[in-house]
Amino acid sequence: MLVTMALPPPASTAEIPAIAARQRMEKKSFTDAEITDGFFKTAFGAEYHLAGRVDRIRKYSTPVRVFADGRRADRKAQLAKVVSDIAARIRNLDIAMTESDDAANVRVKLVRDRDLYHTISQAYGSERAREIKTSLDPQCLSGFRKNEAFEIEHSDVILTVDNGDFVFLDCAYEELLQSLGPINDTSSVPWTMFNDNVSMGYFDVYDQYILNLLYDPRVKAGMTLTEVKAVLPDVLTDVRAWVKQTNNLAE
Template sequence: MQGFISPPKTRPASPGSFPALLNSAARRLFRLATVALVSLTIASVPADAGSLSHISDAQLSHGFLMTVFGTEGRTRSPRSRLRKFEQPVRFSVEDRTGKGMDRKVADFIARLPRIVPGLDARLAMPGEKANFDVIITTRANYRARPSLASLSGELPGQCATVMHYGRSSIRQTTSYIVADEGAYLFNRCMVEEILQGLGPINDDNSLKLSMFNDTSHYQRLTAFDRAIVNMLYDPRITCGMTMADVTPLLPQVIRDVRRKLR
């Protein structure tokens, strides 16, 4: 948020004088203008945090289990195992459109450690191996990728994330973000695919407060989704856990996440 310059100091006038009344009116106008400026500035900031106060523990628990266990288009199984990055997450960003959209993606990646406190995530340094690649592409090139079409019988979604697993954790993620169909789709794909590439890969239409829902219209990070990713990267939630392992831990994890994101 940009600061503002305080009005110049004036010599106090005697009580009841016209300059005092004028200064009093000016101060009131200044306070009103300041409130309006702050409100406008806050409104223009992406709604990254929001409040969890209107979201119940049951909703967060349900959302976690729906997004973390299973993948889109596949039936969930009680034997499904939790996957996330165990190693530091190092990103590479490649803009194949020439539109300079990589800067916006890099800005979002730079904010991830604030979105998920404790997550070791940043852009890879020169010569450092990335384990999370973000590829910005056009719709035509997205449709033409055989690696995506082979994931299922038809091309998945508006954008896509492909994950490769080690024994129990995520080894490599690649997210494809379409950049030539407007700001709304680009912003939604960028946030959703990068967050899902960290582990909560499944979309579910029952999650009304989430971007992890193909029928929702969010294009910015929601409080619900931020909580889900923070729950996933809580140290008590470990790779290889099943739903049965995770479920009894969720009440305390949710309480701690609420305190952390307050």
């Protein structure tokens, strides 16, 4: 017999008034059409991409190990709680922190805000850094490298550490989750953190639906939109049950 219980929000998020207020107001009931619309819009396409096709599913097919590169012990501790929360809420994803940079396939660079543009320039080159600044003007950033099978092999995340707890946690959740595959921001879906007009600071129910759909074993890296639509009804049924029990949702 499987015994389950709803998971509480991590202490690092529940103690922040701006996050607690958003959790009290959070919409948690969605139609199948609302969920699948957001999934298609975020899992396909890319807000900013450097090369390759973006009309296929992209995801990790291996365990994900996250390394924090930075000096702020408090931010590293918060990041570890974020990763633990993500691991608890995405059913078919093996994700955890690692103390070894060599063992990591997600590298999180923790930098001061004044060093953000320089760090982006180091990672992407000065010309592309200018393009990113002009088109996105980010407070934080993530990107990944995929193979020919559209399996993500490595992700890089850049987070600023000195813009307050809310900004740090909001960026940490959004960029870590986007580094797992749903990298296309969209302004047409009002409930997802993958909307530049939406700030959460925690792993909301709607985005739990998106990530659990993506990491269901029946949704495979390299699938087209048509292929995903063929399996999605059965996948969504199972994902609904998981998200419901994890968050103690009403019928």
